[in-house]
Amino acid sequence: MDLARLWLGLLLPLVAALDFNYHHQEAMEAFLKTVAQNYSSITHLHSIGKSVKGRNLWVLVVGRSPKEHRIGTPEFKYVANMHGDETVGRELLLHLIEHLVTHDGRDPEITNLINTTRIHIMPSMNPDGFEAVQKPDCYYSEGRENYNHYDLNRNFPDAFEFNNVSRQPETEAVMKWLKTETFVLSANLHGGALVASYPFDNGVPATGTLHSRSLTPDDDVFQYLAHTYASRNPNMKKGDQCKNNMKFPNGVTNGYSWYPLLGGMQDYNYIWAQCFEITLELSCCKYPREEKLPLFWNDNKASLIEYIKQVHIGVKGQVFDHNRNPLPNVIVEVQDRTHICPYRTNRFGEYYLLLLPGSYVINVTAPGHEPHLTKVTIPENSQSSSALKKDILLPDGGHLDHVPVVSLSCPMAPLYRNLPSRSAATKPSLFFFLVTVLHLFLK
Incomplete structure (x- = not known):
């Protein structure tokens, strides 16, 4: 069967090579629709909702059963560009799509990944913000927020504090999407730093905030996941490549240790959607020049692929x-x-x-x-x-x-608010110590 698939791969149509430019909504849609048409047996393109301005929030699914879940096949997702002016992740996901579909049946690693995983890729969660950027800047542009001027990564329910912001269409669409699939592992792609950040982004004393961190009960797994990505990115793993930014040992940080964040998407995924998610900051400059995009692809390709594989641990x-x-x-x-x-x-x-x-x-x-x-x-x-x-x-x-078929809901409230200030989660992870020692020996 695998040999037959490899031969079939040689006969499949190729997507016209994706250039290393920034693709605005029309160009991005054209590329995604071409992929969905040319690789219909392994892809499914759909919109999970619309932005404030009515732009589709596109998701391309890649897998042997792209239109429906198969028992035993884990669901994985990547989401980029939730801050519209943080652009590298948007383009990397388009190139990842191209790499996956054109290497199926040709590359055993990619073929096996598609055989065993259902991969959901959303290149832009904030298309309005991306289109709003008039003058790209490394540090801040108007397009960071959505059209209603809300930061989408501060717009989700929070497990530690009340987050009484107006829920935005893009946020609502993602929350609804999370209820339709059994997502197991995820990452959201950002820019403005170079680090893999893991939950929690917010916290209380019970999760370790008195020690300047906020740790989940699965801290060992999260540190492993963040290290898996960072260790394969030649610049991220150095931990000190961005000027005017703090240093991150091995290119990894706990979100709260970096800075507390109310209403973040990765905490929401972990608590309410049963999905482990980390945040990947992929470029010191939020909106770098187009000629640097090939370098970012070369630095991140191995990490993006290896991280997907981690949906199969456990x-x-x-x-x-x-x-x-x-x-x-x-x-x-x-x-x-x-x-x-x-x-x-x-x-x-x-x-x-x-x-x-x-x-x-x-x-x-x-x-x-x-x-x-x-x-x-x-x-x-x-x-x-x-x-x-x-x-x-x-x-x-x-x-x-x-046992009822309808899923039992967990209240959208600050669930950790009254938790006693003692928890195994606040204990430092042995894994992080071992990773640090190993890094010293490999230098």
Whole structure:
């Protein structure tokens, strides 16, 4: 089958080579529609909504089943240009699309990625802002905000403080989008610095703010994810390439440690959408000259591809009742790293837990029933193309088939506000220490 696909790849039509210029809405749409037409078997182009000015918020899906979710295939996404004047990520995602579709069937790495992953790519979350930039600037332009002058990365519900801003159409579209897919891993692409930043962006003493950080229960995984991206970018990993900016050891930072941020998208993804997201700052200059775009592509191509692969770490599976019926809305979490909005199975009874190699106890709890504990061990040399598969069969407890299909919602409120000021999340991660030591030996 793989050999046949490689031969087929040689016969597929090619997209006209994408130039290294800035592509405004009309040109971007033309490129995306051409890709969707020429590679219809592996792509699906759709709009998740419209901007204030009525521009489509385009998403191109790449995968073997681009139009619908397949059980066992994780959902991944990249979102760029939510600040309209931060432009590098927008162009990188267009080039990533071109790279994926033109290398399917030709490059085993890309072919395998498309075989095993459903990849959603949104080149611009803020097309109005991008079009509003009249005079590109390295530090600030009018186009940072949307047409209504709202910063979209301050516009989401916040788990730590009330965020009483007017929710914008672009934000609402993304929030609705997150409810339609079981996203597992994500990154949003920015500019103005050179660093991979991980949650939390906001915090309270319970998450470690008294120690100038705000850590999630999955801090080890987030540090690993940020390091995975930064370590493959030759300039980001140096941590000190931007003038008039702080230094970031190994090109990585905790968001709160850098500066607190209310209403950010990555915290919203993690808490309310069960999706691990980091923020990638890809250029010291927010809107660099076009002739520098090939350099940014060369610096980020390997990182962009390697980061997608990380959607396959950890463990995944389905939860069934004693009659082998899949169970939706069942809580599936690792002991000692529970989430303030419990992570639940989707409508197919699926769960995906991003975890590093090690032994874990998974706590499975159906509404109205006692917890069911399952031990799993993720090996050091786990396959990069698939998480450890662990289906869970719950014992006959009666009425498990009556678990409601509609997802149980978590309130859009400052959930961490009254949490006691003690948490395992505030403990420094051993992983970060090991990464730092390894970096010293490799210098």
